[in-house]
Amino acid sequence: MGIDPTNPGPDASGAAAETTRPAAVDLARRTHPAAWLWLSLSVIALDQATKFVAARFLELFERVEVLPVLDFTLLHNTGAAFSILAGAGGWQRWFFIGLAAVVSALLLVWIWRTPRGEKWLPLALALILGGALGNVIDRIRYGYVVDFIHVHWGASYFPAFNIADSAITVGAALLILDAFRERR
Numbered sequence: 275m276g277i278d279p280t281n282p283g284p285d286a287s288g289a290a291a292e293t294t295r296p297a298a299v300d301l302a303r304r305t306h307p308a309a310w311l312w313l314s315l316s317v318i319a320l321d322q323a324t325k326f327v328a329a330r331f332l333e334l335f336e337r338v339e340v341l342p343v344l345d346f347t348l349l350h351n352t353g354a355a356f357s358i359l360a361g362a363g364g365w366q367r368w369f370f371i372g373l374a375a376v377v378s379a380l381l382l383v384w385i386w387r388t389p390r391g392e393k394w395l396p397l398a399l400a401l402i403l404g405g406a407l408g409n410v411i412d413r414i415r416y417g418y419v420v421d422f423i424h425v426h427w428g429a430s431y432f433p434a435f436n437i438a439d440s441a442i443t444v445g446a447a448l449l450i451l452d453a454f455r456e457r458r
Contacts, residue, residue, distance in 0.1 A: 307388035307396035317404025321437040322411060328422035337424070344425055349434045350418040367417050374410040378403055394452040401445030408438030 332338065332348035339345050353362070354370060381403040388396050412419045421434035 306390060307385050307392060310385060310396040310400040311403075313397065313400040314404035314407065317401060317438065317441045318408045318411070321405070321408035321441070324437050325412065325420040325422070329420060332422065343427060344423070346422050347424040347434055349421045349424075350416070351421050351434070352418045355433075355439070364417075367413055371410055371413050374406050374413070378406050378410070381406070394448055394455065398445045398448035398452060401441045401448065403445075405438040405440070405442035405445065408441070409436075 328346060328348050332346060334348050334350065337345045337347045352364075353366060381399050385396050385399045385403070388399070409419045419436070419438075421436050421439070423436060423440075424434045425432045
């Protein structure tokens with residue numbers, strides 16, 4: 275019988291000390307990483323709902339100031355991030371759909387194979403997966419991605435984005451942080 279690292283051993287009276295782990299710790303150790311897929315589904319639902327509202331209430335290229343540094347502007351992006359390949363003639367739609375399908379399948383396998391008890395890695399992967407699928411739904415339905423969040427500082431505008439793009443960015447940042455965290 276091995277040593278239980280969660281049992282601190284006998285107390286001053288010689289009696290074995292009771293371990294009181296929070297229920298959340300036990301649940302995290304038992305929970306399969308695929309349980310994080312609810313987050314992917316939530317990202318997809320929120321992304322599609324906000325794009326629906328933006329398309330319903332904004333005209334293409336219409337700018338509505340929300341804050342001095344934030345506008346809602348309905349845009350159609352046929353390219354990738356920052357409109358890369360937007361003017362490529364149409365082949366990029368199928369390329370990005372295929373790429374997203376392959377990446378999504380790989381992310382699902384990665385999430386599924388993540389050891390139980392991991393938090394940051396499946397969280398990051400679930401966000402990236404939800405964002406990728408949110409954007410691929412647009413590409414399949416419309417042939418472009420609906421972007422509407424437009425951040426700027428004065429006359430300098432950051433490329434427009436959406437909730438799916440935000441989830442991908444946050445997921446990628448968490449993935450990098452998790453990699454640095456594992457090094458320690």
